[in-house]
């Protein structure tokens with residue numbers, strides 16, 4: 001369809017370049033391709049179920065942690081599927097996977113899409129995976145419709161969006177966005193088993209010597225656009241009966257690691273006035289996090305203590321050490337930073353009042369929010385309209401690799417409804433109809449962006 005229009009009327013091309021608006025969004029082009037946008041939904045659901053089987057915990061839960069055997073098997077499955085979809089596949093030094101469909105003008109910066117396939121402990125099978133397998137299906141949909149992209153289309157599977165193994169979220173996309181701080185951090189980063197990041201990466205077949213992780217950095221202007229399809233992970237779309245969420249901004253995430261050290265001792269013999277209980281210090285700080293977040297003055301501020309560990313972890317021994325990991329977010333970066341400072345002051349006060357040592361108060365990440373790009377938002381909106389799917393503008397409270405891709409490319413995200421907004425638990429679910437709608441909107445959005 002495209003080739004024919006271009007050959008027939010060069011003025012269209014000039015008009016397009018001038019307005020930056022693909023005239024071919026004229027009803028005829030969209031109408032032509034709309035009817036032929038067929039999604040193989042059954043096969044897509046089968047792939048989602050198959051990928052969920054690469055898990056270290058029993059179904060319906062999914063646990064797939066970075067560079068573990070199940071992660072390596074899942075990576076092999078996805079690379080294989082990319083090959084079958086006719087994409088040229090490559091990987092970088094930390095295992096970000098790229099599947100490319102060359103466009104008519106392959107020298108132009110490509111348009112990318114993608115998400116992640118690692119899964120936190122005891123989570124579901126849709127978080128990230130819909131954006132990876134759905135992206136592959138979107139490319140297949142366009143191929144089936146006879147569409148020929150001008151700009152190449154590239155699927156990216158990001159390494160370690162989840163912070164599970166090394167406490168670092170969006171590790172792959174952060175590096176792609178050129179984070180020198182992370183580069184440094186990874187030299188000494190170890191997991192809870194004291195395995196270094198580099199050893200774990202090597203175990204999975206990455207970070208081959210001579211290790212140069214700067215090779216992961218994206219060249220400026222590498223992509224003309226990036227669009228991530230993802231489940232909403234919240235209840236709004238389902239509650240309002242809306243099919244498509246068009247993300248305009250991603251909230252600003254931050255995480256803090258805290259260690260307290262006390263004197264420990266016998267749970268029976270040490271009387272209460274003589275204790276320096278690191279466990280109670282941790283408990284008090286966890287409640288202080290909640291207090292500061294609730295007092296931020298906005299419902300948009302959230303705070304979670306998702307990890308709280310006590311040492312030696314014996315019922316009849318007073319905790320001598322405690323470790324907490326705090327996740328706090330807000331769409332207002334300043335307001336979130338104020339909360340973080342209050343949490344820090346509380347940690348110092350609690351340590352003083354309880355006679356324990358604040359051994360560590362480490363801000364692991366403190367990221368700014370990201371805004372979606374206007375032109376990408378317009379493309380997602382017009383795609384939803386063309387497909388006659390209800391849609392609404394909304395913000396993402398969860399973070400995504402898109403948060404970092406926004407630093408190197410015009411970014412947008414497409415949300416689909418999920419059951420009761422459940423996520424990060426086995427009950428996470430999106431209907432194949434909702435996934436199919438998301439895939440169609442993604443396909444059409446990629447087509448429009450690839451013509452620009």
Ligand SMILES: NC(=O)N[C@@H](O)C(=O)O
Pocket residue numbers: 127161162163169233397398399400
């Ligand atoms: N999308 C998503 O779940 N990202 C998470 O890693 C998060 O904690 O937001």
Ligand SMILES: [Mn+2]
Pocket residue numbers: 127162424
């Ligand atoms: Mn997640």
Ligand SMILES: [Mn+2]
Pocket residue numbers: 116127128161230400
């Ligand atoms: Mn995700």
